[in-house]
Amino acid sequence: MAADKPHLLLVDDDDDLLRLLSMRLTANGYRVTAVGSADAALARLSIELPALVISDVRLPDRDGMVLFQQIRSQYPALPVILLTAHGTIPDAVEATTLGAYAYLTKPFDAKVLLERIGQALALTAPATARSDGDDDWRAEIISRSQAMAELLAEARLVAASDASVLIRGESGTGKELLARAIHRASRRASRPFIAVNCGAIPENLLESELFGHVKGAYTGAVTSREGLVQAADGGTLFLDEIGDMPLLLQVKLLRVLQERVVRQLGSDAGRPVDVRVLSATHRDLDAAMLEGQFREDLYYRLNVITLTLPPLAQRREDIGLLATRFLQMLAAKYQKTVNGFAPDALEALTRSAWPGNVRQLYNVVEHVCALATAPLVPLSLVQRALRVPTLEVLSYTEAKQRFERNYLVQLLKLTDGNVSDAARLAERNRTEFYRLLSKYDLTASQFRGDGGAVADERQD
Structure with missing residues (x-):
């Protein structure tokens, strides 16, 4: 037409x-x-x-x-x-x-x-109109790229079942937004959606948060309290950063998923629960299983269906749309008359790398909105915001992995790729040292002679 x-x-x-x-x-x-x-x-x-x-x-x-x-x-x-x-x-x-x-x-x-x-x-251009006429379920997800259209079509199909879904994707790609969209498109939409960040809650509190406790279960438990699993009864439980869950709790979670019964901390009695579990991670769970950090039986229980969110750099068609929508939201928040981006400013946004994905884009738009003095955001202000270093907050596991890799690189540089010498300096045997090198895709030959080409600044 x-x-x-x-x-x-x-x-x-x-x-x-x-x-x-x-x-x-x-x-x-x-x-x-x-x-x-x-x-x-x-x-x-x-x-x-x-x-x-x-x-x-x-x-x-x-x-x-x-x-x-x-x-x-x-x-x-x-x-x-x-x-x-x-x-x-x-x-x-x-x-x-x-x-x-x-x-x-x-x-x-x-x-x-x-x-x-x-x-x-x-x-x-605005988002392409969709023909199904019912997009309320995915209203929070702003996109018009083919990559996201295919993912959302798959998510809509998955939502109709009660199968467990593992959502993969880099930090900042919007894994919780996708989980909420699946919940809204499911038969459980009228029931609770409970999100738990397994990496943000201290290990000694996570069990009580998930499963609840009875009075006197531990020092300070002065009253009984239901957990988040019980709160999600009839609805959806979203376990974000599931890869950071301690092994002991992985066992207890598996038991709940198998038996559909939850026991409060300090109680022998169980209570039936009906929850659909969605989980998310930016970690490589296959590698975590090989290293004994994640239970294989829990992995297969959670990973019935996998959905993978593309990084923002692989959905550049969405950047202008996202930036404009964020600007509208933030202009209202700051009560500022900012209506849009100059074309060259918008082009600069679409060409940027965005290692922090949608979360980083939101932060940049908030920066320019707060400083804008005219209705149209100019290129200079966007360039200034893009040059501002973004504080990178790593999880303990991410920080440990990054340290390990850089430590290995420095050892191999120091020893010119001699594994025996490097292992001796690290006080590890050769077998274990080779396993660590394999874990980070490093080979000793890269550091011998003129081959010391591995950059220790490589991220992730």
């Missing part, structure tokens, strides 16, 4: 150029409205907002730069591409510093124009 095609507004007083551009853009799948003056353009904008404006810098009734500034003032998130003759290039260059997406010099290559239009729309 025509209404589904991206709508472009062309503004130029050259009738022949308007006709030619309209034909070419229509042939490439766009819906085009062509007008010959700035006043006509403003009138059209008040009737229907297009996805993008293409305007000449010189117009008969009003300077094209004045039109551009009015568009930028009234519709700060609307991308504008300027067309200019050689004599007006300085004006066009100035316009790009003020937020124009691009400018093209006449005569211009139609292929280049199509590329610029595609790039601008990719950065600013």
Whole structure:
């Protein structure tokens, strides 16, 4: 349908150029409205907002730069591409510093124009409308990328069953949001959703938090208390960072999942519970099993179905959408008049690495929103926020693994790759030392002669 095609507004007083551009853009799948003056353009904008404006810098009734500034003032998130003759290039260059997406010099290559239009729309287009008409279950998950569309389609199917789901993904990718979405799409949606971060609760408190305790079960237990498993009865229990759960508690959790009965700490009596278990981890549980840090029987009980969240760098189509939505939320929070990002600022966001994924993107947007002094966030402010070092808070396990790897690298550098010497310095036998090297994908040959090429700064 025509209404589904991206709508472009062309503004130029050259009738022949308007006709030619309209034909070419229509042939490439766009819906085009062509007008010959700035006043006509403003009138059209008040009737229907297009996805993008293409305007000449010189117009008969009003300077094209004045039109551009009015568009930028009234519709700060609307991308504008300027067309200019050689004599007006300085004006066009100035316009790009003020937020124009691009400018093209006449005569211009139609292929280049199509590329610029595609790039601008990719950065600013809203989420693709979905046909099922019922997206409340995934309302918190902002995306339009194919990778996320495939994952969410699978999650919707999984939600219909009571099968345990293990959600994998890097820190900051939104594993709890996906778990909540699965709960909302399930038959348990009206019942509780209880989230437990197994890595954030001290080991000596985790058992009581999960299973509850009776009065006098331990020093300080002055009253009986139900645990989070009982609180989730009839609903969904989400165990975040399950890989950080101590082995002793893994045994008790397995028993609860097998028997569907929970016993409070200090009690011999059990209580039946009906919970669906979703769990999440950024750790490699297969490696943890081999190292004896995670029980194999619990792993297979939890990992009936696996869903893997892609890192933000693999769903770049979502970055502009996420950044714009976060900006709207944060502008309301800070009561600031910030309406959008300048096109080059949005492009800088989409090209960044994002090792901290969606969580890091949110922090950057919060930074720029707090400091913004104009309705449109400029490139300079985004660049400043991206250069701010992000405090990286590691779990104990992550910090230990990072230390171990760097320690091994330093030993092998010191001994030029001699495993016997390195093992002796570490006070470990050769077999154990080789096992540690294998754990971190290190080989002694990398450190011999000219081969000392492994960088100890490599993360994760």
